[in-house]
Amino acid sequence: MNPLDQSGMPVEEQFRSWSELNVEPYDKRAVDPYTRTRVILMNGIEVESIMFSHQFHRHTDNPEIREALAMSRRVEQQQQKVVNGLNPGDQSPLETTIGYEQVAVDLTAWLARNEPDPVVKMALDFALLEDFDHLYRYANLYELLDGKQAAELTGSLTEVMPGRPTIFHHRDPRDMVKSHYDTHTVHPLTRMHVMTIVAGEQQTMNFYMNHGTDWVEPIARGLYAEIAQVEEEHVTHYGSLLDPLDSWLKQLVFHEYNEVYMYWSMLQNETDARIKNVWELHLDMELGQLQVACDLLRRYEGVDPAGILPKELPDIPVTFEPNKQYVREVLAATVDLRPDGVGYTPVDQLGDDHRFFTFQEIVNAGGTPSEQIIDQNRTASGGEYRDESEGAHPIFPVPARTSR
């Protein structure tokens, strides 16, 4: 289908009442883990669309554009409430966190497997191993604080074990800035993959920025503070891939187009009929919002949207599915890489005076929560928490449990 040929629901008809916005949440004990990840991801997509629209509106003094943005933005806010409202109140912030990192692992791996641009694929593979490690650290916090197993949340669809250890994620901020793609030559899928991962990582960053203080225990507060900083790195890393030279109106069109693609993707795989209806309704809304954005681009820049968008929506939906072997392969091949300028270098080839080591000495002085959490859980639970459904870890074997 070509979204440009679909009129969708007119934006003026998209507003809903409070009772329609206050949706019934899913049951956290019965939900498909990948329904949870779809809800988390689409919340991130909506939050990005809202924050982008606010920034755009503060950068234009055209009253018609500002009013059109205000209309679509209020609808995006309603969409965000409906999507995020699907999360139940009895799902603790730590349980939601484990969902966030499961999103990061299986979304990033899927995008990397389907990414046509080798530079962007490398960027995805690189950060994949880090969110994979975050999942393991938070799973140990979950066992330590709540005595529960993260597999109850992940459904063992995603393994839980060390990735590139979080202690090595902390590097000079300048090494997170990569080269951007060229908007004139970029593959349409690459553009959407980058926009999607930026939105997802940004929402994870926002979540940890605000939920890191929900705990009394110092180890929990410390772990969130540490991993929140890594998500800042990831948002910088992925955000630097976007071509910054696109006009605001073109960026608006790309945002609406990506929302169309993402809702269409989610509805292809949704197993919960009620939530599938949400994806369908929101797809129709995004098609209407896309029409508004395209109209503004035509009238104010004289640009035909068909000239900057693909002829058809890609026929491969972004899919949540297990990526266990893929993650293991990337782990075995690239665990030792460190970002080095716009590229990546194995740690043993970095000079002793590299700014990576200088930065490590500053932030890891006095102990690192992501290491301490494993030690504390080993002591408290008799061993660390892992869910290695595909066999022994390719690099870091599990120390034996001393009791249980």
Ligand SMILES: [Fe+2]
């Ligand atoms: Fe939206």
Ligand SMILES: [Fe+2]
């Ligand atoms: Fe993460």
Ligand SMILES: [Fe+2]
């Ligand atoms: Fe991340």
Ligand SMILES: [Fe+2]
């Ligand atoms: Fe939208």
